Amino acid sequence: MRMYEIIEKKRDGLELNLDEIEFFITEYCNNNVPDYQAAALLMAIFLRGMNERETADLTNVMANSGDRINLSSIPGIKVDKHSTGGVGDKTTLILAPIVAACGIPVAKMSGRGLGHTGGTIDKLESIPGFKTSLSTDQFIDNVKSIGISIAGQTGNLAPADKKIYALRDVTATVNNISLIASSIMSKKLASGADRIVLDVKTGSGAFMKTFKDSVKLAKAMVKIGHNTGRKTVAVVTDMDIPLGCAVGNSLEIIEAIDTLKNNGPLDLRDVSFELAARMLELSGIGNLEECRKKVADAVLSGRALSKFAELIENQGGNKEVISNYALFPQPVYKMSYICEKPGYIHSMKTDKIGMASLVLGAGRETKDSKIDYSAGIMLNKKTGDRVETGDCIAVLYTNREEALSQAVSLLNEAIVISEEPHDKKPLILAYID
Ligand code: URA
Known part of the structure; x- marks a missing residue:
């Protein structure tokens, strides 16, 4: 079996069999398939998709690629x-x-x-x-x-x-x-x-x-x-x-x-x-x-x-x-994010709020970044809420003074204020079994 043929097959929209999926996973994990061929196959899968059987096979092969934890000694259903x-x-x-x-x-x-x-x-x-x-x-x-x-x-x-x-x-x-x-x-x-x-x-x-x-x-x-x-x-x-x-x-x-x-x-x-x-x-x-x-x-x-x-x-x-929240790490800087015009919060670009928290120190910019446990954002207002000029929409927590202006810019992009009230959406949208 050759990796080239597996890539070619998926590039042309054909279905991969279990042996081919196993070959790709095993040989890539053993460093016998270079990153450029693995990336080409992933892009072919991305563009062409996988059917239910291929997806199930890929899942099982990856699940079996290392340890499997056995919880059977714990009584009851886990x-x-x-x-x-x-x-x-x-x-x-x-x-x-x-x-x-x-x-x-x-x-x-x-x-x-x-x-x-x-x-x-x-x-x-x-x-x-x-x-x-x-x-x-x-x-x-x-x-x-x-x-x-x-x-x-x-x-x-x-x-x-x-x-x-x-x-x-x-x-x-x-x-x-x-x-x-x-x-x-x-x-x-x-x-x-x-x-x-x-x-x-x-x-x-x-x-x-x-x-x-x-x-x-x-x-x-x-x-x-x-x-x-x-x-x-x-x-x-x-x-x-x-x-x-x-x-x-x-x-x-x-x-x-x-x-x-x-x-x-x-x-x-x-x-x-x-x-x-x-x-x-x-x-x-x-x-x-x-x-x-x-x-x-x-x-x-x-x-x-x-x-x-x-x-x-x-x-x-x-x-x-x-019972004593003061035992958590405390940040040096706390800054209020103030509302500049009256209206209603129409929407929040939530990924940008996550990014603002990350730049304040709560997340990782690279996989080796150290996290600041005290950093983050407390929102006082959310989508649908009425806001007035001067209201504190959120409080920013950080030990990085220099990150505050970037976090504020991200919040400016994230929080959209409109003149009209906006209905709150339900949170639980579907159930699938
Ligand atoms: N989380 C995962 O573990 N894998 C993905 O591919 C995406 C989110």
Whole structure:
């Protein structure tokens, strides 16, 4: 078999068989296929697409390219949740303790921030002492002892995806439904959960900008889940507006704690509670209405907040942060972003708000950049809100004084003010099973 012929076949719009997909992945991972040939094939896939069978084969081959975590020693059904990435998306920090407080084990492997989107692991590391780097045995033992662990990837999960994602990132081949679906699902399959809830984001802050493409991606991933014997459902949620008011690592942890105290922003509460209820439903402990009640009860009783405190303590963090937010790293500079004309917030280009937070220090410009956990943005106003001249729309937090003007320019581009009121859109847009 020759790589040249595989590229030629896909370039001409033909279907690749399993042997060809296996050859590409194995030989590329063994450094026997150069980047230029792999990039040519990825671009051919990007332009010509892959059918359902090819996408499933690519997913399985990538899932089998490294370790597969075995969670079978943890009693009960393990339900995972994955978000395709957004701005201010801190739902994992809320739903994971809720689900664990309802008696369903949570063995959650999470990622770091990618571009303008944040990552759960970076957020958790803003809690003084919190360790996210665990061995597989430690990770499993934590779930067995307290019912919950959230860690960065342990072991060598789907290394083929890692290598191919890095190449896609620099060859303009990220935004293809088959490639995104196989990338995400290969990691989910390798990380061992029995059932999967997917939160597919849609809008200006998401990888998928249109509702139609988001539904296509959700259907592709749900199909892969079903074809590999894992019950999978997807919820399509709005990312045309940041979720909640906090964007940035410790700011988002504080907002998640407030939500577990039943005191957070309503949009964040609604999406997190719904995803938690869908996870509980998938675990089989009740119908959707019963699961929604269990979620509300876990929060109102304080059990979900206690579970979060237990998680922090068990992974070496200082659980006092829950009652004393001054224990989080504090920034030197805090600057108000002031409204210059009266009207209504018509829209927010959410990726630009993510970028503004990144330049303030909350994200990575390159993969080796160091994160400033105290940096970020607190939004006081969001799409649909009335604003007057002089109102504080947002507060910017940073240790980089020189970044403030660039962040302000990005917010000027991001926040569109109009004279007419604008209806707020629903947040939960579709459910696919
Ligand atoms: N997240 C992933 O893990 N992979 C993609 O391809 C896109 C988003």
